[in-house]
Amino acid sequence: MVFKKLFGRKKKITALEGPPVKLGARGAPTQAENQANLVAARQSPAFVTVKEWLEDIFKKRADQVVLDYTAAGVAVRYQVDGLWHAMPGRDRESGDPALAVMKKLANLNPKERRAKQQGYFAAKYLQLEFKIHLTAEGTKNGERVLLEIEGAEVKFETLDDLGMREKLQEQLKEILNQPSGLFVYSALPGGGLSTTMQGTLRATDRYLRDFVALVDKTKEPLPYVENIEIIEYDPSSDDLQELFRSVMLKEPDVLIIPHISDPTFFNQALEQTIAEEKLLITSLRAKDAVEALLRMLAMKINPEKMTQALRGVLCQRLVRKLCLSCRRPYKPNPQLLQKLGLPPEKIQHFFRAFNPKTDMGEDGKPLPPCEVCGGLGYRERTAVFELLVPREGLKRALLQQPRLEVLRQIARQEGHRGLLEEGLFHVVRGNTSLDELKRALQT
Ligand SMILES: [Zn+2]
Numbered sequence: 001m002v003f004k005k006l007f008g009r010k011k012k013i014t015a016l017e018g019p020p021v022k023l024g025a026r027g028a029p030t031q032a033e034n035q036a037n038l039v040a041a042r043q044s045p046a047f048v049t050v051k052e053w054l055e056d057i058f059k060k061r062a063d064q065v066v067l068d069y070t071a072a073g074v075a076v077r078y079q080v081d082g083l084w085h086a087m088p089g090r091d092r093e094s095g096d097p098a099l100a101v102m103k104k105l106a107n108l109n110p111k112e113r114r115a116k117q118q119g120y121f122a123a124k125y126l127q128l129e130f131k132i133h134l135t136a137e138g139t140k141n142g143e144r145v146l147l148e149i150e151g152a153e154v155k156f157e158t159l160d161d162l163g164m165r166e167k168l169q170e171q172l173k174e175i176l177n178q179p180s181g182l183f184v185y186s187a188l189p190g191g192g193l194s195t196t197m198q199g200t201l202r203a204t205d206r207y208l209r210d211f212v213a214l215v216d217k218t219k220e221p222l223p224y225v226e227n228i229e230i231i232e233y234d235p236s237s238d239d240l241q242e243l244f245r246s247v248m249l250k251e252p253d254v255l256i257i258p259h260i261s262d263p264t265f266f267n268q269a270l271e272q273t274i275a276e277e278k279l280l281i282t283s284l285r286a287k288d289a290v291e292a293l294l295r296m297l298a299m300k301i302n303p304e305k306m307t308q309a310l311r312g313v314l315c316q317r318l319v320r321k322l323c324l325s326c327r328r329p330y331k332p333n334p335q336l337l338q339k340l341g342l343p344p345e346k347i348q349h350f351f352r353a354f355n356p357k358t359d360m361g362e363d364g365k366p367l368p369p370c371e372v373c374g375g376l377g378y379r380e381r382t383a384v385f386e387l388l389v390p391r392e393g394l395k396r397a398l399l400q401q402p403r404l405e406v407l408r409q410i411a412r413q414e415g416h417r418g419l420l421e422e423g424l425f426h427v428v429r430g431n432t433s434l435d436e437l438k439r440a441l442q443t
Contacts, residue, residue, distance in 0.1 A: 018048035019055040024122035026131075027107035034107070041104040046097030050105075053098060054132075058125045060374035063152040067145040069095065069113075080374075081320045081381045082190070099136070099145060106134045114138035159199050162192075163382035165425060169203070171387055172314065176204045178279060179253070181311035182270065185283035186292035188443070192318050192383055193283060197258070198223035200314070209253035214243065219259050228256065240265050248272060258283040263299045270305050280309070288419055289313040289388035290407045297402050307395040313388040317419055318381045319432045319440040323373035326354040327430065340424060351430040353377030382431060384423040384440070388416055 025037035041047055057065055062078035074095035076087040100110035106119030116137040123130045131150040136143060156162050159169045175183060185200075187193035204211070206227040215222045217232040229252075233243055240262065247255070255273060260266045260282055273280040286292035292313050296306055329351055334344035354370060354377045361367045369375025390398070391414040397407055412418070423437040 018051040020125065021051040021054050021058070022124040023047070023050065023054075023105060024124070025105045025107065026121050027119040037104050037107055041101045044097055044101050046094065046101045049094050049098040050101045054123050055125065056374075057147070057149065058123075058128070058130070058152070060376065061152055061379070063149050065147040065149070067095070067099070067147070068139075068142065069099070069145065070142040080376060081378060082318060083320070085376065099143075102132075102134055102145075102147075103136065106132075108134070108136070112136075113143050156195050156199060157202075159203055162196060162199050162385075163426070163431070164199075164385050165422075168385055168387050168422075171389065172200060172312075173203055175312045175389070176200065176279075176281075178311055180273070180277040180279055180309075182273070182306065182309035183279065183281045183311050184292055184296070184313045185258075185281070186286040186289065186295075186313060186315045187283075188287065188317070189285060191316060192381075193316070194220060194223050196314070196316055196383065196385075197283065198225055201225045201228065201256075204254075210251070211254045211256065212247055212250060212252035213256035213258075214247060215257075216259060216261075222256065222258060235261070241268060244269060244272075248276070252278065254279045254281065256281045260284075263301060266296075266299065267302055267305070270301065270309060274305060274309050279311075286315065289315040289386050289416075290404060290411060293388075293390075293398060293407065294402060294404060297398070303399050303402075307390070307398050310390050310395070312390070315386045315388070315419065316383045317423070317440050318383055319423065319426065320378035320436050321380050321382050321431055322351055322353060322433055322436075323370060323377055323379045325372040326370040326377060327351040327433075328354055328359060329430075332434075341421070342424065342428070347428065350427060350434060352433045352435065378432075378436065382426065384419055384426060384437070386417060386419045386422050391415075 023038070023041070025034040025041065028034045028037055057078065060078055060080055062080050064079040066077045068075040069092070073092060074090040076089055078085050078087055102121065103110040103117070103119070105121035108117040108119045116135070118133070118135045120131055120133045123132055129151055133148040133150065135146045159172075164172075185193060185197055187196070201211075202225055206225070211228040213222050213228055213230045215230055215232050217234055218236075222230055231243070231247060233240060244265070255269070255278055257269060257280065260269070266282075269280060284292055284295055286295050292315060297303055329349040332347060332350045337344040337347055356366065356369070356375060359367065370377075373379040388411060393410045393414050394407060397410050408418070419441055420437075423432075423441065426432045427434050427437055
């Protein structure tokens, strides 16, 4: 049997050894074949290696893992909370049979090291169930393997879970409960927009008003929210204007149309929702709230109609939270605090991430990696929100001098807090570090 030869047979059955990770074969056309794949994989001593690898991946909460197989060994990288980290490499002696086990579990050919193969298998760890998507493909120097861990993401349900401060939540609810106008969500790709839309739409009065969503089925789906009717369209084949007319005949109170790419349609939707006094909710990709407004103008959205209808723009950025069990307090420089607009006399200390290179134990020796965050210093993410509610000065400037710096300055003068000011709330509370906030705002 080829498979047996490939793995070798140094020990007897070892599948019950190792960490408490339970593996399941998937992806074969029948249950019997999956079962046979699992039995075959369990014959290999590397079955335990795979369990050890996965335990480390689950403990560190990686949602993507890259394994680069070259002549020199196996380079390992984890993506945790949106950031890539290099991990200790592994040798080919244990790395090759481990990969063969994973391929077998995913019903792929373990001997194929060049052609692209894709499959998945299942794992269970501490009552949590994971689906592990495996993509392997030959490269110039060897083979690259990508593991995508489904089930590792943190679920947010409410605006509190998302880290939105109470005052902002109230303001936002007030805007979304207005009968008419334009409301815009904005974030960068991968910036958690879908989660925020779900959290905020859940906080609206969907049981008193009719919400209808028109969603481009070629783009990111609208997250599920109870009591919102979703109508999907295909921009290449559906007549959007026709569809919009039929939706308006239903007389909804609130229309949600995310990511409108056609300016003619955007203008039509805006005009009609103003005429019929509806609330129009849309979303677009932008770095901050002011930039979102400029993006709409660049799309040739009618500036008068836009400023007339605009109720608010909600923008967000994800930041990693400091690990509470290993974060370190420090006294920030008073000049820096002043520059950030914070009163130095009121700030006792900030927190920063643990640094394994400089933070030693009492005996002056390096400390073992923190159990809670796996030594990364951060654990999970929270969002920084800015809610721009345009006042008169900003509306005027949008029509007369629509330039980024001018608009930002006027917004600030009119009492708007941008992403930096909002992010500092998290820093002052010790939820995140100043370094992490800077990193998140630069991307
Ligand atoms: Zn920690």
